[in-house]
Amino acid sequence: MRRISKLTRVAVGVASIALVATACGGTSGESGSAGGADDKGVAIAYDIGGRGDQSFNDAAYRGLEQAKQEFGYETADIEPTEGETDADKEQRLSSLARQGYNPVIGVGFAYGPAMTAVAEQYPETTFGIVDSVVEADNVASLVFAENEASYLAGVAAAKATETKTVGFIGGVDVPLIHKFQAGYEQGVKDTDPSVKVISQYLTQTAEEGGFSSPDKGKAAAEGQIEKNADVLYQAAGLSGQGVIEAASKAGVWAIGVDSDQYEQEALAAYRDAILTSALKDIDGAVYALAKSVEDGEPLTGVQTFDLQTDGVGLSESNPRYAEVPGLGDAVEQAKEEIISGAIQVRTEP
Template structure:
């Protein structure tokens, strides 16, 4: 089976002074003590999406990429937390502040940075910007997008093989096109594997401002509702809220499927790890590192960069030993991976 790997070879081939805490969010600025960066002593900066560092998922994956860049390139880095109810103007202020201080590249982690990045990137044409999960046009912007539906299809295959009740669940954080990709891929993977398996799907909120990506209690309640309806595998694409889904699944002794990072390995979820069957992975950290490396090498990546299964940009984890013990699961996932890569399986995004 193909395993997730870092994106550096793919992306490049296709491809601090402490920040003051402001109304735009708290910051963390760190340095490895090296002097490699002759531009300003500052390099990669990331601005987090809702949930911030510690979500054990999307944002933490981005932070892993930052840590790797800081270690290898010996420069100062910064990572900034979001604030509740912030506006596009707040995001513009955050990105512009980083640009003025000399950070390069600057990455907005999440589609919500789209409008702000378009404005700020135009004002700082000599700085490279990156955005995860959205496409922003600009000569100095790299749009880092992923084929989440492909990883979700594999999660659906795994769920269909693991279920005994023949009922599985999907919990999405917010009812938006990005999360629709996760749902569509998952449902297709389930049905292609076993048309008789029922999929229960639920979104926590209609907007991010309502806490769909940042409320573990909402995730827990949604998962409990699906488990009451006999779902024995629950897949979540809900950011920080997904921790509540995993907790509910573990307490009910049913399977949870994680997202973005390999949540079986996350320290904060260690007490639930035995019930995390697998995770649908997207190598956000690899994409973040690849952009930083390209700037360090003097050949900044720009334009839309799509990281899919063929490029090892998405995949399915198999850290839990139970993954290999469920009859037929590993072979079914391997066959699905092959079909997606060779084009015989076309995965829906809606």
């Protein structure tokens, strides 16, 4: 699901998005918008797990790379540090703005407090934040209907299971990941009420490694497989690689998240076990924000990407997806009913 052109149209004004477009950020060809330095291109600051997670952060990087190739400007992508504080994040965002990058994007809800502070300090720079809302005139809040994509993942799991037991593994017990759990569990139960869902979280806080520890994901997956789960959906960042590895070795299904993980080169050894992935078009959102700045019409405000706008969805890359009886039709029907409003997907388990 890489419908960039449609997503770009969405980002510049479709009514389903609560969007305020302002001219508070300079274009990448202007100078002086970030304290006197010449404007550069888009910069992203990664969330926990960093680049190489084959999921959330890597999706943001693809958006940065697309903007870099199309606009031919300088970009930057900065890794997080272990055990970092909000002050560390604030310093990172400030440094990027001070160097003249525009827009500057924080990848992940953890950047919320830091971005609130930094956006005020650099009012002529456009900022973006993924998976959180920061209310400021020069910030674009890029949020997604993860629960809707997860509902479709639940439909797929209910159709694919043979043991009538499926699993959900969340990286960290926080409201954002609750949306994944809620949609998945609802999708499973609406499709087949007899299917049992085992849900668990790897850690209570991000600092404990819930999004960055493949070994934790693998151990959790092995525990669920021992309880007869034969489809495992993970929303755990880098830790999800361990879930996929365990599923592959046990001969059961895994469902990926954020990126189409069947297509990720680093997961090629396990790809046959990846039934599908719940997608978030993070790369499209990053690109759309970069393009808006490049065009001189920076986007700000809350931008919600959902099934209606093709901002979320379910991948079909694995040929075995089409071999599961009734799966494709059930997913398409669920998608239509969510878009029409016939199905209201929960955001809390």
